[in-house]
Amino acid sequence: MSDKSTSASQERHGDDREEIARLLPAPAEWELPREQHLRHKELLMQHIDREQATSPRRSRRLLRPAVLAPATALALAGALTAGVALTGDNGKAGAGGQQTAADARPAAALLHQISDAAGKQDPPHVSDDQFVYTRTKSQGAELASGKAVMEPLKESESWTSQKPGPQLKLGLVKSDGETWPINAQAGDTKGTPPGLYRPTYRWLSSLPTDPDKLLKYLYAKTRKVEAREQDQAVFEQIGSLLGGLMPPRTSAALYQAAAKIEGVTRAPKAHDALGRTGLGIARNDTRNGYRTEWVFDKQDYSFLGSRSYLIKDRPYGKSGTLMSSSAELAHGVADKAGQRPTAPETTRMTSGKS
Known part of the structure; x- marks a missing residue:
């Protein structure tokens, strides 16, 4: 093999290693339990990853691109040159048809x-001494074997502190x-x-x-x-804020901001981790080969969930x-923290398809 070929091969493998490293959780003092996959909040994923008690028996799993990542974070970017039609949560999203420039036009209208x-919703009452409660079902791919293996769907509950100012104790999962x-x-001694990676209601x-x-x-x-392209990073950052309690005016502005990001398109066959189909908004990261989709209820436009796939x-x-997912x-x-609300502001279906 020539020096030129060897150099190209090393560069290619180096890029692959960097990509896998980017998608894995940030280095932590302790491992993140595989049962935890709170895709909807990058903040939670990053903090829990650094704080779990030593669990060598539990291997790391792949977080969602980017917003981790919302928050996570899991990241996608680039012009829309290829699309994927979803089929089910069995580890394969399925191959679909080609996306065209026309697909992007109705996305802004839908958003x-x-x-x-969102702007017409009644604002919830959230005090600084309370906790925002969220219950989700989610799953993520594990890379311990060198291959993406989808973990079982897990239900999680989280309580995030709304206290203003820097805090050492942020809640429970x-x-x-x-x-x-x-x-x-880590590093926040x-x-x-409050901020993008600790989005309290007051900060929002x-x-x-x-x-x-x-x-x-x-x-x-x-x-x-x-x-990762910054367009995709911002799209993912907005996605990490969706799904929780949010001031209606802020929520409305976030969707209008998302409509201005280049490459955002409709996802006609989008569905969440429970198989609930809905109105889809998506963006492709053609550089890294990822697609992220947001799913909204067809009737009231509420956020149902999200998915990402290769x-x-x-x-x-x-x-x-x-x-x-x-x-x-x-x-x-x-x-x-640890106490369920007596009357949740929003409750979605826990099974079935819409």
């Missing part, structure tokens, strides 16, 4: 409809009969302040409600990842391989 519906604390991010209320100003803020504050063959999976079940406000 504005979703924005209008319950899943599969176990409870874990959510603590400040004085606590994690402070965001610009003008879509252009909000989008400018998101582009400035969203973490940059070398292997649209290119990667070392750890073929095109169509499901990487993460989530479904929103319930949201509310609790007075104490």
